[in-house]
Amino acid sequence: MKSLVKIMPKKGVLDPQGKAIENSLKQLGFPQIKKVKQGKIIEIEIDADNESDAREIITNASNKLLANLVIEDYEITFLKED
């Protein structure tokens, strides 16, 4: 099973990388781009019988290692198998 954990800075937390991209894009001539936030995405291949088991394991892993809950929010999604 393949899952994605999307980790973004929480609202109100400084996001210097996003800001830097935003400014660079403006200078490169993209005035339509208003706001940029940068986060991480983690693709995980996991052995589990069903999605709810997998979600539990990944939630656990996210809390323990993947995300810094003081400054980041995370969101788990599953990719459809082909």
Add this chain to the structure above:
Amino acid sequence: MKSLVKIMPKKGVLDPQGKAIENSLKQLGFPQIKKVKQGKIIEIEIDADNESDAREIITNASNKLLANLVIEDYEITFLKED
């Protein structure tokens, strides 16, 4: 309009961050997690009349600045407005 650009290392390109997470998770007791890849996600707020205009602008921005096409692939998706 809100869009997400997901940027992942291409197949075959070394991904030391993903590898590090994979090893740490194994040591922390997550044997079910088989493979980890880490990428970036960039959330963009853009002024555009429609999705195809927005996609064109963001594709352009991705090629010019956001992704390193030698080692990374990118994928653009749009978030549903509430």
